[in-house]
Amino acid sequence: MRPFDPTLDVEDPGWREHFHVPLFAPPQDFPDAPGSAYPEVAYFAGNSLGLKPRATREALLTEFDQWANWGVEGQLSGPRPWKDYHEALTEPTARLVGALPHEVVVMNSLTVNIHLLFATFYRPAGARTKVVMEDIVFPSDGYAVASQVAWHGLDPAEHVVRLRPRDGEDTLRTEDVVRTIRDLGDEVAVVFFSAVNYLTGEWLDMPAITAAGHEVGATVGWDLAHAAGNVPVSLHDWDVDFAAWCSYKYLNSGPGSLAGCFIHERHAKDTSLPRLAGWWGTRTETRFRMERDFDPPPTADAWQVSNPPIFAMAPVQVSLEIFDDVGMAVLRERSLRLTAYLRDLLHEVRADIGGRGLEVVTPAEPGRHGCQLSVRFTRDIHELAAILRDLDGVIADTRNPDIIRFAPVPLYSTYLDCWRAADALHRRLA
Numbered sequence: 554m555r556p557f558d559p560t561l562d563v564e565d566p567g568w569r570e571h572f573h574v575p576l577f578a579p580p581q582d583f584p585d586a587p588g589s590a591y592p593e594v595a596y597f598a599g600n601s602l603g604l605k606p607r608a609t610r611e612a613l614l615t616e617f618d619q620w621a622n623w624g625v626e627g628q629l630s631g632p633r634p635w636k637d638y639h640e641a642l643t644e645p646t647a648r649l650v651g652a653l654p655h656e657v658v659v660m661n662s663l664t665v666n667i668h669l670l671f672a673t674f675y676r677p678a679g680a681r682t683k684v685v686m687e688d689i690v691f692p693s694d695g696y697a698v699a700s701q702v703a704w705h706g707l708d709p710a711e712h713v714v715r716l717r718p719r720d721g722e723d724t725l726r727t728e729d730v731v732r733t734i735r736d737l738g739d740e741v742a743v744v745f746f747s748a749v750n751y752l753t754g755e756w757l758d759m760p761a762i763t764a765a766g767h768e769v770g771a772t773v774g775w776d777l778a779h780a781a782g783n784v785p786v787s788l789h790d791w792d793v794d795f796a797a798w799c800s801y802k803y804l805n806s807g808p809g810s811l812a813g814c815f816i817h818e819r820h821a822k823d824t825s826l827p828r829l830a831g832w833w834g835t836r837t838e839t840r841f842r843m844e845r846d847f848d849p850p851p852t853a854d855a856w857q858v859s860n861p862p863i864f865a866m867a868p869v870q871v872s873l874e875i876f877d878d879v880g881m882a883v884l885r886e887r888s889l890r891l892t893a894y895l896r897d898l899l900h901e902v903r904a905d906i907g908g909r910g911l912e913v914v915t916p917a918e919p920g921r922h923g924c925q926l927s928v929r930f931t932r933d934i935h936e937l938a939a940i941l942r943d944l945d946g947v948i949a950d951t952r953n954p955d956i957i958r959f960a961p962v963p964l965y966s967t968y969l970d971c972w973r974a975a976d977a978l979h980r981r982l983a
């Protein structure tokens with residue numbers, strides 16, 4: 554395997570200085586562990602939990618002070634009243650996912666938002682009852698969709714169509730997704746896929762699948778958990794009906810932080826749509842009048858249910874400022890360079906150890922992946938990942954039965970991180 558070339562990080566440095574990177578502490582009985590040559594871990598788990606921006610602490614302290622100094626008056630007074638707090642997140646969120654500001658809102662958590670969106674957009678009627686989704690899906694999405702179907706008194710086994718890759722293949726082909734949607738025709742109520750698959754890292758062809766859903770008269774929604782902040786998306790222009798995403802992965806907003814929601818303006822403007830309502834979904838002008846009738850604005854804000862947790866929202870704002878400063882287009886370019894470098898190194902490792910032992914399952918075409926590379930190993934993944942973590946200081950997560958996911962996150966990962974991962978695998982698998 555090639556030696557590390559330090560000029561790579563000098564020439565293409567990223568934005569690591571904005572983040573806290575955990576330090577590497579070798580086990581006490583193994584102080585000379587290979588990872589101890591480096592002060593910090595090589596962090597590849599930003600697809601699970603993004604690292605903490607340095608500015609987040611100050612942002613939270615500001616809100617603690619607002620609470621301390623104003624009490625309930627903080628809703629309407631102080632440097633930044635909480636009543637309209639979420640509105641500052643709207644424009645940067647819209648820029649992040651290619652939406653209009655009135656099409657997005659930050660609220661709740663991801664699975665909760667999926668339920669709220671299905672409450673509006675999954676309305677089975679006559680023969681149009683089916684939800685088409687992928688079979689290799691993050692379990693929460695599977696549970697949410699099945700329970701929505703059952704909620705309408707329908708049998709998920711019959712009314713949820715889950716697509717598998719072809720035999721011997723790891724990822725879905727767009728042509729197969731499109732053909733299934735066309736074959737089912739007017740039986741399809743909702744098409745709902747993960748834009749970037751959590752297990753394989755595959756980025757689906759969102760415009761083609763959205764168009765196919767619309768051709769048969771279905772509503773099309775996307776889970777952007779692994780896409781938001783990872784790949785450039787244009788939800789409005791691609792005519793997506795609805796989408797939801799979390800902000801604790803690539804959006805670095807902290808464990809369990811708030812989720813985002815997109816509702817295309819053709820739906821958002823329709824205030825008569827059915828929804829599961831709460832007081833924060835009424836217009837800001839009337840919200841505190843405590844009136845009997847629900848009075849939604851013609852925007853995605855109308856899907857809000859409860860008043861927002863400010864201490865969860867402050868980190869989202871910090872994160873969105875970083876994305877605004879850097880810009881998704883610039884970030885994506887670095888992402889492609891970094892991920893290509895890691896992929897090349899992994900191929901070198903594989904060649905060096907006899908052409909077996911590991912295989913990258915994430916598609917190689919730039920339009921079909923984000924920064925995550927999912928690697929299949931023939932060796933026990935749990936044991937291997939533990940060694941990488943404890944002795945090499947390489948943090949990557951396992952997904953049963955045989956995948957370890959490596960996400961070089963373009964905001965803070967380095968070429969050295971990628972090289973450390975490949976070097977560790979080279980030593981451990983040789």
Ligand SMILES: Cc1ncc(COP(=O)(O)O)c(C=O)c1O
Pocket residue numbers: 662663664665691693694747751776778779799809
């Ligand atoms: C694709 C996908 N859907 C749903 C979830 C669950 O999210 P939450 O626990 O925020 O509802 C995750 C979490 O990682 C995910 O990756």
